[in-house]
Amino acid sequence: MSTKLFKASWTTTLFSWSVLAFLLLPTLIVIPLSFGDPVELVFPPPVWSVRIYNQLWADAAWLNSATLSLRIGLASTVLATCIAVPAAYGLYRSSSAIRQLVYGLFMTPAVVPVVVLALGIYLYFVRIGLVGREVGLVVAHAVYAFPFVFAAVLSGMKDVDQNLERAAHVMGASHFYAFIHIVLPLLARSITAGALFAFLMSFDETVIAYFLASTEMTTLPVRMFQSVRWDSTPILAAVSTLLTVLSFAICMVAGIGLARKSKPS
Amino acid sequence: MSLNDDQTFRQRHVLHALLRTAHKLRQISYPSYMLEMGRHNMSNLLVDRVSKKYGTVTALHETSLSVDAGEFLTLLGPSGSGKSTLLNLICGLIDPSSGRILIDDRDVTREAMNKRGLGMVFQNYALFPHMDVRANVSFPLKVRKFASQEIKKRVDDALGAVQLLHLADRKPANISGGQQQRVSLARALVYQPKLILLDEPLGALDKNLRADMQYHIKQLQRERGITMIYVTHDQEEALSMSDRVAILSDGRIQQIGTPSEIYFNPTSLFCAKFLGEANIFSGFVQSSAEGTNVDIDGNLLPASPGPLKDGDPADLIVRPENIIVSHDPRRGFIQAFVKELAMVGSTVKIRATARLSEERAQEITIQTLNRPHMPSFEGTFWFGWNREDATVIPALQLPLASHQDQPGR
Numbered sequence: 001m002s003t004k005l006f007k008a009s010w011t012t013t014l015f016s017w018s019v020l021a022f023l024l025l026p027t028l029i030v031i032p033l034s035f036g037d038p039v040e041l042v043f044p045p046p047v048w049s050v051r052i053y054n055q056l057w058a059d060a061a062w063l064n065s066a067t068l069s070l071r072i073g074l075a076s077t078v079l080a081t082c083i084a085v086p087a088a089y090g091l092y093r094s095s096s097a098i099r100q101l102v103y104g105l106f107m108t109p110a111v112v113p114v115v116v117l118a119l120g121i122y123l124y125f126v127r128i129g130l131v132g133r134e135v136g137l138v139v140a141h142a143v144y145a146f147p148f149v150f151a152a153v154l155s156g157m158k159d160v161d162q163n164l165e166r167a168a169h170v171m172g173a174s175h176f177y178a179f180i181h182i183v184l185p186l187l188a189r190s191i192t193a194g195a196l197f198a199f200l201m202s203f204d205e206t207v208i209a210y211f212l213a214s215t216e217m218t219t220l221p222v223r224m225f226q227s228v229r230w231d232s233t234p235i236l237a238a239v240s241t242l243l244t245v246l247s248f249a250i251c252m253v254a255g256i257g258l259a260r261k262s263k264p265s
Numbered sequence: 266m267s268l269n270d271d272q273t274f275r276q277r278h279v280l281h282a283l284l285r286t287a288h289k290l291r292q293i294s295y296p297s298y299m300l301e302m303g304r305h306n307m308s309n310l311l312v313d314r315v316s317k318k319y320g321t322v323t324a325l326h327e328t329s330l331s332v333d334a335g336e337f338l339t340l341l342g343p344s345g346s347g348k349s350t351l352l353n354l355i356c357g358l359i360d361p362s363s364g365r366i367l368i369d370d371r372d373v374t375r376e377a378m379n380k381r382g383l384g385m386v387f388q389n390y391a392l393f394p395h396m397d398v399r400a401n402v403s404f405p406l407k408v409r410k411f412a413s414q415e416i417k418k419r420v421d422d423a424l425g426a427v428q429l430l431h432l433a434d435r436k437p438a439n440i441s442g443g444q445q446q447r448v449s450l451a452r453a454l455v456y457q458p459k460l461i462l463l464d465e466p467l468g469a470l471d472k473n474l475r476a477d478m479q480y481h482i483k484q485l486q487r488e489r490g491i492t493m494i495y496v497t498h499d500q501e502e503a504l505s506m507s508d509r510v511a512i513l514s515d516g517r518i519q520q521i522g523t524p525s526e527i528y529f530n531p532t533s534l535f536c537a538k539f540l541g542e543a544n545i546f547s548g549f550v551q552s553s554a555e556g557t558n559v560d561i562d563g564n565l566l567p568a569s570p571g572p573l574k575d576g577d578p579a580d581l582i583v584r585p586e587n588i589i590v591s592h593d594p595r596r597g598f599i600q601a602f603v604k605e606l607a608m609v610g611s612t613v614k615i616r617a618t619a620r621l622s623e624e625r626a627q628e629i630t631i632q633t634l635n636r637p638h639m640p641s642f643e644g645t646f647w648f649g650w651n652r653e654d655a656t657v658i659p660a661l662q663l664p665l666a667s668h669q670d671q672p673g674r
């Protein structure tokens with residue numbers, strides 16, 4: 001095959017960058033906006049300042065939402081990870097005939113439309129009284145984020161040679177000891193990457209959080225959504241900027257982690 | 266006159282004869298498992314009528330085996346013959362379909378792998394990639410909750426034994442294959458298991474390194490009095506390292522014995538051919554005043570006594586190095602013509618066509634010591650062998666009555 005095919009000419013380069021710009025610019029436009037006028041959102045901003053950020057720090061409702069999102073994100077990530085790691089390990093080592101079926105079932109939260117998932121969870125939580133409660137949203141987000149940790153760990157299991165566990169057993173280690181001292185360290189990168197994605201999923205999630213929200217329990221994305229509809233405060237631009245930066249940072253860290261895992265030294 | 270009837274050869278023959286007698290005595294009409302039970306007293310491991318089936322596939326047929334304390338036993342066989350299955354049954358990685366396994370008189374058949382107290386060395390080393398060499402070797406001691414000074418002392422000792430102390434801080438990925446295998450060996454030694462299982466441990470190493478490691482493993486085994494069960498498909502490795510060798514094929518132990526027993530007295534054509542070159546002459550058993558013979562078209566070839574009666578179709582097996590070569594016709598010797606002659610350092614390898622009778626010729630292989638006065642073989646010579654160096658086994662196929670071509674096996 002000719003190498004020409006792979007050599008980027010300036011036209012293809014330009015094209016790629018244009019597509020990227022088209023995808024990214026609407027997102028990035030909030031960044032200059034957030035450093036603009038704290039009364040009205042105008043592009044380009046007539047003056048540059050950090051006054052919108054000062055407003056945000058002073059607004060208890062926004063800060064409450066932010067800490068709530070953080071809490072729920074952390075708790076649901078821990079919950080999802082604690083379930084997904086043993087599930088992925090067990091399924092990977094299983095030789096059961098229904099392996100594929102179980103895999104499919106475990107991935108459903110990522111496949112079903114979020115609205116459908118949210119509706120299902122809402123109807124169920126209404127019956128058991130979990131609507132409007134933090135623990136309910138933690139469980140719901142754990143379900144929602146589970147497939148991402150699960151898939152990351154499952155792919156990480158390819159690098160955990162079963163002979164290593166056998167060697168550990170022969171040398172006297174129990175299954176649990178070998179899991180803790182051999183399997184988990186070898187899965188560390190996959191687990192971290194999966195957990196970071198899970199956190200991001202929860203932190204950004206709007207639909208489920210909207211269904212389960214109450215006046216005391218409004219996550220950051222839900223508050224943004226409401227704000228867009230009712231008051232369109234410039235604080236939105238600051239929050240969006242912070243969220244974008246956070247998402248980028250987490251994606252970079254997780255992406256680098258996964259990339260390094262697939263290329264062992 | 267013969268070229269290799271010197272002192273050492275004679276001594277070796279006497280030794281073989283003794284070994285054979287001992288072997289025969291052990292074989293008298295007991296089922297094999299009873300024999301193995303009889304050796305039980307000083308045994309470290311007893312495999313009692315163990316088998317393993319996977320659905321309709323039998324990976325290992327009913328097998329009995331007893332291994333003495335301090336013994337080096339090799340399981341030798343082609344790929345798929347059940348070597349790993351037998352080893353994995355012993356270590357508890359797989360459960361037997363039938364039978365019992367006893368270690369130090371303790372029935373461990375239903376015991377978990379981590380309770381059996383064995384050591385194991387894997388072909389792919391199975392070193393923990395996230396731990397450095399020292400942490401790898403410490404692992405079994407940490408599992409056993411040893412004190413940290415004791416761990417350090419023992420790990421230093423084990424790493425010293427495999428000459429790797431200077432690499433203790435390296436990760437497995439940063440040392441060579443041979444060094445990795447030595448770490449793996451140190452890790453198996455460090456908690457002093459009485460029995461160490463090795464599954465083709467040198468399979469991934471190149472030839473020079475293999476020889477080095479063979480010596481190393483053997484030395485450690487002898488010094489420390491460890492019982493080792495060693496799996497290989499390399500005949501030379503098996504013969505040079507082992508106290509006893511078990512030859513496996515098709516999920517069965519075909520023959521078990523000391524290296525010289527199995528090499529010089531194979532009990533089947535498979536074993537004879539698997540262990541190296543063998544001259545095989547097919548005929549019928551015919552006793553004479555001197556002893557057992559194999560009759561080929563009226564020509565009586567001498568053999569040591571076997572479990573056959575006169576008239577039975579039989580194969581006579583002689584190793585190339587047991588053939589005696591003469592320049593003059595001798596009683597009972599067979600005439601042959603040199604086809605090819607190659608000097609391999611201290612030995613000479615000859616391929617020749619033997620005239621077994623008026624009608625029948627067969628290709629033979631001879632290996633004999635190279636001597637300064639070795640004449641170049643031109644044309645004809647005569648060859649024979651000492652009676653005790655030839656073994657008869659029942660022939661599976663009837664020998665062809667008389668023809669130039671050989672029975673096709």
Ligand SMILES: Nc1ncnc2c1ncn2[C@@H]1O[C@H](COP(=O)(O)OP(=O)(O)O)[C@@H](O)[C@H]1O
Pocket residue numbers: 319322323324325342343344345346347348349350351
């Ligand atoms: N898990 C298994 N399922 C089905 N057949 C197996 C399994 N393990 C081994 N076998 C079969 O058992 C036979 C012996 O295998 P093995 O003990 O690994 O041979 P070796 O180690 O001598 O190469 C082979 O024919 C193999 O196909």
Ligand SMILES: [Mg+2]
Pocket residue numbers: 348349350
């Ligand atoms: Mg094998």
